[in-house]
Amino acid sequence: MATIAREIEGIRQTIAGGVARGVQSYLDLAKARLEEARGSMDSDKKIEFFPNTGYFLPVIYAITGQKVETLDEMALVIDKAEKLITPAPAAKLWLPYLGETLDNGMAALWLAEIIEALKYVGAGPAPVQDIWLGAADDIIMRQRGVEFVDGSAPGFAAVTGAAPDTETAVALAREMQGKYLYVFIAGGSRGTTFAHQLAEGGVEMGWDTRLVPFGPEIYGHIYSVGFATRAAMAFGGVKPGDYKGTLKYNKDRVFAFVLALGEVDDLKYAAAAGAINYGFPTIAETDIPEILPTGVCTYEHVCSDVPLNAIVAKAIEVRGLKIVITEVPVPVAYGPAFEGERIRKEDLHVELAGPKAKGAELTVIADDVEDGKITVVGPDVDEIEPGTTIPYAVLVEVSGRKMQKDFEPILERQLHHFLNEAEGFLHVGQRDIIWERISKKAVGAGFKFEHVGKIIHARYHADFGGIVDKVQVTIYTKEPEVTELLTKAQALYHERDERIGSLTDESVDTFYSCTLCQSFAPDHVCVITPERPGLCGAYNWLDGKAAFEINPTGPNQPILKGAVIDQRMGEWEGVNEFAYSASHNAIERFSAYSMMENPMTSCGCFEAISVLLPMCNGVMTVDRDHTGMTPCGMKFSTLAGSVGGGAQTPGFVGHSKFYMGSSKFLSGDGGIARLVWMPKKLKEELEEAINANAVKAGYPDLYAKIATEDNGTEEEDVMAYLAEVGHPALEMDPMF
């Protein structure tokens, strides 16, 4: 009884009381900062507080439906938060406090978002400074969102506080990276912050390494919550103001948790209570009261007094997360968090291939494959003078009953990811344009060329076990063997390109679905055809085919085209039937080649969006990296909101960049000749593909006639440019 009594006191006074006191501090600060901001700017002036987002102050927007674009609108939200706040429970004869505490937590989130947003207009310390990154814009959210969608990032840890020492901080970060988690960092304890400790430990931080330092104050974790919140709207199609939808989406699909290091003060309790609304539990190092009964979160709500060497595992268990780790026998850390790591010249031990030496990578089917055999032909890393560049080639031979020649390039392309995930190993490019680096630190840890083979062997078995039975790897580090393999490889690359080029939608009877994103976008279904890759750009028809072989019950299923309903629009009976059931009866008809009639839906991961420009009788395309205004009057971030989440919106369609080089690109609506505007950078990137497509379509000089932001971002200006250059769209049949 005595221990129970102590804990009960704890929850009521420490947690419920702490949250109530904490949110009061948020309220006072938000009010003070708002007054400060009012002193320097007009209260009704429209402002984009956070950079490049279509979601305003995303937590407030998603939960209340309120767009905050002015200080006056901020004041409304502060009022609303104040009304939601309940004081700390009484010492005796207290009233229930759980619902009230969760409400206080939600108010804290709104107020934290306001406090952070005000920093962007000069009220409070600068949000981006020192090691701190501040808000993540929609580009990052969509790029990284894909990783949450496909499972390469199973969730995120919101770390607050600091470890007892730098060494422990580094070890924790490495452990979380090794478990593929994103680590979002804000707030400190023990006189420092987790991010500062990582910086001291020489750990590279940033979105690429999945260690993201948002801000030095606990308020900075609003960016963690904002990230998750935008995922619900962008991928889940949850409407602003649908707070139930947003919170349920996060509980069911975003596997995040709070990791509290060191002392937990009232401000942190308030933030943690906000997180619990989202189903994100708190796991604390220190001995704070625990909340073990389940229900708001999937399992426990607060677990405490967890030793740091067990805290990550505990957090994963408490959040109910299953992380499948492929054990790769290498002497360095391994995981997707190291994919974005850079190796600077001064850290370089050896450079493989690249601009200064020959190189190639080749995966082929072979007979007589001895599984696990790794051969290094030429000097090993420790026999090479540090700082040198050597010729380098890798031959991977595989066999398996279900392996097909068509799958060779799929497996080969994955080498980039598989090798990059080793700490201290950099991989750029593919085929004969590879460029790799091994760091001094990795070599110091014992990394040798055989480990390249071990990585490939382990990952091929883990990721392609359904089609591959045996894998052997040969690594060439000297001439003439490298050139010999290169010559053989180039002949094969050519052969493959010819084969891919001959694959058309008409030449196959089966398409593949992709519902990989249904973990995040429950009603969306991609139909991948040879000439229309997945809208995320990451999956083509062959990928779908291979994935089905690997996992026959997985997210890629064959779709028999069935009878043609409309060849021009790309409508088939079999596809319609499939889309209807896979979209949970949301989509009845589906046109592969049209944005005007029954266009394909989008999860939110699309690389680009095409939009009807009615005056121009054509189409503009904008990619997610373009942050500027577009002639349809909306930026990408706003457009994305009207296309994502499995909604079918005529006049709008999300797609991959690669699709723009396909002769089926909007062919039902007139094809590439409709393309009247795109961002300059995208246009340049796709010049070759657009030219080839345009030539085939009979418009050899189209490329030059496509307007960019240099020609205007108002439809009238674009129109004037089109008239001036004589764009073919102007002469075509009306689009609708």
Place this chain on the structure above:
Amino acid sequence: MAEGKKTDRVRSIDPAAIEMLKVADERGIETMFHRAETGSICPTGAEGGCCKVCYMGPCRFIGKDKETKRGVCGASLGTVVARNYVRECAGGASAHADHGRDIAHTLLLIGRGEAADYKIKDPVKLRKVAGYFSIDTEGKGDQQLALEVAEAALNDFGRQEGYQTYSYRAPKKRQELWDKLDVRPRGFDREVVDSMHRTHGGGDQDADHLMRQAIRMCLASGWGGSMLATDLSDIIWGTPKPLTSESNLGILKDDEVNIIIHGHEPTLSELIVDAAQDPEMIEYAKSKGAKGITLGGICCTANEVWMRRGVPPAGNSLHQELAILTGAVELMVVDIQCVFEGLAPVAEQFHTHLVTTSKKATITGATHIEFEEERGLEIAKQIVKMGVDNYVNRKPADVHIPDIKSPVVAGFSHEYIRYMLGGTFRESLVPLNDNIINGKIQGVAAIVGCNNAQTTQDEGIIGLVKNFIENDVLVVVTGCAAHASGKHGYLTPEMFEHAGPGLSEVCETTGMPPVLHMGSCVDNTRILTILADIVETGGLGDDIDQVPAVGISPEYYCEKALEIATYCVGSGAYVIFGGVDSRYRASEVVTNIHGNKWEEIYGGKLHFIPEWQGIFEASMAHIQKKREALGINVEKERVLFDMADRRA
């Protein structure tokens, strides 16, 4: 008074009651407690073997061969007892449903703009209820909607075709069962008239067939009249959420005007609260030498103003005479149900005014001031003023207020419980279901209903409450059982210390007491709503009969209790009555119907187990049986989710 008293009998376990009964004994004033000891209880009637539906009798069924005997008309004992059962249910159902109809009438007057003293305090719930009646709420103001909802509700009582609207709020599977068995309730009035008709001499004369009608009629109250009483009261006076107060006779003040509100409907009592809190009235009280005005509640009208206004309850129904015995009550204002005639002779011994107000109920010897909603506040003020004026007549020598009271937290509506478990944004019953599934909460016991002068006051209620929470069973209470829990300290959050480890952990997390006060006896429909919501929430079966829950009236006394039990059984619940034994036990046929056959048909049954220890054992066994059937009696391995699970 001492002669005839059963020497081993304990009248009450409530020290305030014991103290006041001593005063009564000393002064030679008779109360229910005394009459239960000295009065004559009919032994034939106690077993139910008495038929008086016609004038060829009364016929008495006693002796070993009673089950094979026939009445003058030829009626078998099964028919006689089942007929009694149905008629007694009709009495109880009529009381509760008529309460609902009265509230609907008040709402109608609000809608018509004819009851200016009332407002719509919960417009959100008004719209929710409008939704149940398929009333379009778009662009309509509160008053308009109040009118439409009231009309729809009143029409449902007298509905001649089709079924009661609220019956569609039950779990899907339960509704299918009702339709299959043809017991989905029709208009309430039809069901009661049908029942009275078929139990007339020479009507329905088959026990099974009669008992089926008992179910259908009671469902018409549970999923109709009573549920409307709760919902419409919440609309007018606000949906309760927890508040603090104090309970028992010690709330009366020796230097203030004390007014007791007693009865059931909040229509008058709410306005009495307004009148007593009026600064002018308080000034007036001061002008009479009092320091202020204290209101105290008795019985269910107490529950109504306790959970919405924090008015302290003075006690359950057996306290009605005891309150007057304090000599400190200037006025007791009553309306309907459980207001006993014995009050008048007790009040005569003191300065206390006994004021009846209902058009339906006057008492010989009491002052009658008839209540009309149209002049509600005016009448309330008149009554309060009458109490204040009476303060000067208080005789200090008569005053004996026991210094006994307990702090309480009350007011757990279904809506607040959902809020409590998730706040504004995550409100749901998921945490409740989750913690039942994981075993921190083994099950739920609803302890409801009355006091009975024949049993030791509060003993059964408190014995059960204490043992249930110690064994991780969450307890919800209503009516006089709620009063008992409050008086004995069980409605305080501090009680978590006396709960089992699992339940106390849930209490820690939520801040709730292990015993939740859910309202008056008509509010047992809040429990029905929770049960339906538990089923809807998922994980605990697809119908109410699968939920590990039990309903108990440990000290039942009235026909309303029987009606509640019957609609709960028809909804799938296991109900146990304690204290006095079954009034239907003369017939094995009928005992077998409500104790066994009903379980096969409805999944619920009604047992009579006089001793609370027996009730406790039966309840725990039932809860375990249900947990086993659900497969939640063993600990489940934690499910961890990978990407494929998230896509599922």
